[in-house]
Amino acid sequence: MSDAAGRIATLAKEVLGDPLPIRVRAWDHSETGPPGAPTLVIRRRRALRRLLWRPGELGLARAWVAGDLDVEGDLYDALERLSGLLWERGPATAPRSRLRTGIEALRDPALRTAARKLIALAGPGLPPALPREEARTGFGPLHSLRRDKKAISHHYDVGNDFYELVLGPSMVYSCAYWDDGPDATLEDAQRAKLDLVCRKLALRPGLRLLDVGCGWGSMVLHAAREYGVRAVGVTLSEEQAAYARKRIADAGLTDQVEIRVQDYREVPDGPYDAISSIGMAEHVGSVRYAEYTAILHRLLRPGGRLLNHQIARRPQPDEEAYHVDEFIDRYVFPDGELAPVGRTVTQLEEAGFEVRDVEAIREHYALTLRSWVANLERSWPRAMRLTSPGRARVWRLYMAACALSFERNRIGVNQILAVRTPESGTSGLPLRARDWRG
Template identity: 45%
Template sequence: MTLLDGTSAMSIGQMLDSLLKGGFPIAFTAYDGSSAGPQDSPIKAHLANERGLRYLLTAPGDLGLARAYVMGDLEISGVHPGDPYEAMARIKEHTHFQMPPATDVLRMLRSVGLSNLNPPPVPPQEHLPRWRRLVEGMRHSQARDAEAIHHHYDVSNRFYELVLGPSMTYTCACYPTIDATLEEAQGFKYDLVARKLGLHEGDRLLDVGCGWGGMVRHAARKYGVKALGVTLSQEQAEWAQEAIKREGLDHLAEVRFMDYRDVPEGDFDAISSIGLTEHIGVKNYPAYFSVLRDKLRPGGRLLNHCITRQDNRPKNTGAFIDRYVFPDGELTGVGTIVSAIQDHGLEVRHEENLREHYAMTLRDWCRNLVANWDECVAEVGEGTARVWGLYMAGSRFAFDIDEIELHQVLAVKDHPGGAADFGLRPTWNG
């Protein structure tokens, strides 16, 4: 095809080669018959139609790729859609965009035509963009936090059962051995938290952002603790309450559909926060840790377990994660979290990084998604199932390369005068 200025039009494959430094790392073909990358690669990508091209052109980067993939316009073969880890690892590790010469940019624009610069409707799984959410409500207000949690966690309890397994635990596990099962690792994680908190029979535990009540039920069942969990997901709360009754723990355990800021009780012996801090927002750490401090009795302990960055520069999650997975999510480094805890009346006594454990957890969730793919698709639709495969595989890679980490920080509310009821050495193992 010849353009009006006499130059030849660029194919989609040629455009890709021009934009990527070092070339595309897997085999690529497009609906115009062009190709790029090593065609003998076992993993192949095919751009099936013009709508997919419009997604890529109007949202360059991970968001455009995700839109085209979720809608089925970008087809990936050689990996299962429930676990595209190998494809993502190759693309994320070896693909670097570069600005081509101005003449190539003009040829690209002329070749694709102005009509392809109009964005198609976004996939139904996509949340509002960040700027729209800022216009429509204050970030991290109680109402907006509830909506963000609803978007992510109220997908389908059955879907989560299939992906997370019997523990219904959607946080990083802790593997006692390299060959431990996911269920063993989740049980070990809950027990590690309980031992760090020094739980004993009759203690009162508050678990904020409790999910489906795994920590609440473990503490009640194994330690005889009176445990209260709160979550902003009504589906989680209903599932958890049914599980509590089914296990005969309703005399000790309770899960409420409630914001942690609205819990009326106080003087808890221990508070666990497992996977909530990611939703709080760094600017809200002072209020968050102040609320938790005020809920503890003197000598009470707080265990904060959350995803962190490898440095202490606050950063919003990427466009794909923000629109499809964690609206309003924000991560920072463990140093910022430790400082916030220390600055608001709590003494930090222990910290550890479980980064590799989260990569293994995500590996096992992807395996569950693959094993239960047909039922997951029947439950939530193929687009949503694809979102989850993409998100979990990409997150696993990010943990593998130390782009993100998982830290547990243990703190205590000292008595007046400084007594911490902590002992000379940690009393837990592992």
Template identity: 50%
Template sequence: MSIGTALETLATDLPVRVSAYDGSAAGPSDAGIGLRLLNPRGLSYLLTAPGDLGLARAYVAGDMDIDGVHPGDPYEALVLLLDRMRIRRPTPSEAVALVRGLGIGNLRPPAPPPQEKLPRWRRTLEGLRHSQHRDASAISHHYDVSNRFYEMVLGPSMTYTCAVFPTKDATLEEAQTYKYDLVARKLDLKSGERLLDVGCGWGGMVRHAAKEYGVRALGVTLSLQQAQWAKEAIDREGLGDLAEVRHLDYRDVMESGFDAVSSIGLTEHIGVRNYPSYFGFLRDRLRPEGRLLNHCITRPHNQDQDTGAFIDRYVFPDGELTGSGRIISAAQDVGFEVMHEENFRRHYAMTLAGWCHNLQENWDECVAEVGEGTARVWGLYMAGSRLGFERNNIQLHHVLAAKTDEQGNDGFALRPTW
């Protein structure tokens, strides 16, 4: 049995042209987008890890190509496959025929591509889930790729979190600056105040607060490469008297009495069961009437839901998402007064489109920097995430909260000033 015949047996609607190394094909011959299966290893990936993991393995390993789109931005292919492609489960007799026809040897799983992290249950050698050692390993897997690679994908702002677009025609850089300033205004930062930025990345919020508001800002990150880049940027911009970035777990910050805490893109990494200790720790770093801005990716519901094998093994190992309601409840339960929340879902879709554009424009240099397999991971992940935000499968929320004093004062104006 040819691979094309197998596909025609199971596909109820095949919107793309699929061609295989055995010379067979399936799907419309005039399709603008095509999948090319290049070798038997690619077939083994598809057969032994069905769903998004098998497809990802074949694509990342270079055993399958997508025609009609750029690997830096395969968004249009993903839209087409999600909207129209339907593969039904074979009957027992069909399954036997398929195995015989395609060859039982193809059911032997090949080794995963080197970009793939071990499955969650096999990471015990790195420590218990969300222990400091294992969190450091997970963060390094995602963020210690290459600072040069991130410069090409993220742009000059070096900001790997959702931008906020003041208008639809704003540039990505304008939107990232606007995001930092919105966070600063929500926190009502003033000259001379102290800010703690947990999960600070390359120091964008720390540098913005110091430069634009005269704030003494401390940022911490588990990524050594991020910390090194941020320190160089602080020195280059002459902000050393106000801004500092440390290579440090946020749980090891000993200082307290901060006027404000910003957490921009950290909560996704800490684990839902750790929310009480996380928000409790941030509360204890604040002075009375101090303020917290929590910015993180969320679900559109508050139920438990796995991130999926591709995201867990290739992108965010041990990452966990939940709804804004659960985040708000956790903050309230440790004593925060929640003042405001806001959803930036559509803004993240626009941000990801901008990053994919940058990856596509700098594709050859990105591949030279990190290898084609890793570059393919990023194109697939960012395009797929863009689609997830557009379809309301994931969201991005700001939660603004205050640590009230003993008299219940929260330090905010009667109406928002931002």
């Protein structure tokens, strides 16, 4: 076979209706495409077999994770150029719609011809083995205790050293708060976020704080050290818990802070004066969200505050057709779901909360993700040693693509402050809007 790159580019134009906006280099060293553009490197014909056996995003993701595909040049630029052709064009998203579209494609002579050309390019072969980094959460009810624990382990139990490399010394795996502008350091921005949460919750010495999904303990450490609270952090990750406990012991705060490997549904010792949930609610799922809000409401004392920090997606014209991103579901957050912020506010109110403030900080997450990607790329060989080449590739693609999604307003992130307002109606919040000193 010769000029594989040219044949691939021609086939892509026939299928997509537009020329590929990046260069292509194939396994036979042939190359084509616009000069100066990032280059999609197809290292092995196996990448095309992955697309044959699983067309669309998941086939591409498997090829990327396995190293069959790569990008030379600016990854952000490549993703921007490809987004219009891949992630933003398909009208059919629901499983039933995708099936119907596939059946219609078999009736289309042009698409049948394109499929034969792809088969000729890909060569014979069975479906390639799945990358070992693909999640296997097993069967059973969605968001059961056992399945959630397995999903969390897939995402977080990949090595604390790897997360140290990506996140930096703060070990905060959620959106930072760049109140001093984009030139601030990641550490300063994460410290500002933790402090903002503490101020919104009106923490002070002697109060009891529950941090749901406490990660590596950064929030409870900051709240105990800077605000004098007694804190409990719960996580489903054994690795996170061990790391957080060591940090707490090193800080001399074991009398103030407790870390538990525990599901939020199993916390027995409310009420708490304040609850923080930072980047955890995305794991809850729509089938469990009413239960989540009801449990947090029950765990708060009357007058207590909840700070729910959560990624949100945009509402869809047909909400029943919404589907979870296949790459993220298989390789990043198994069983994770995003909801529009309006739905989250409604469900908090239905649980009995009074929602007092919603702060959108979408641009802050784009800056945070770009900082994490820079950390990863700066230490790329070490990152691959600490976890696996495939896992490092997952995180690089996931974080870069998410940075662009926040920048382009495809997804957002919000801090929602809610109060379990007592029957007297006294919320305890200051009259002045966003004066979090009260």
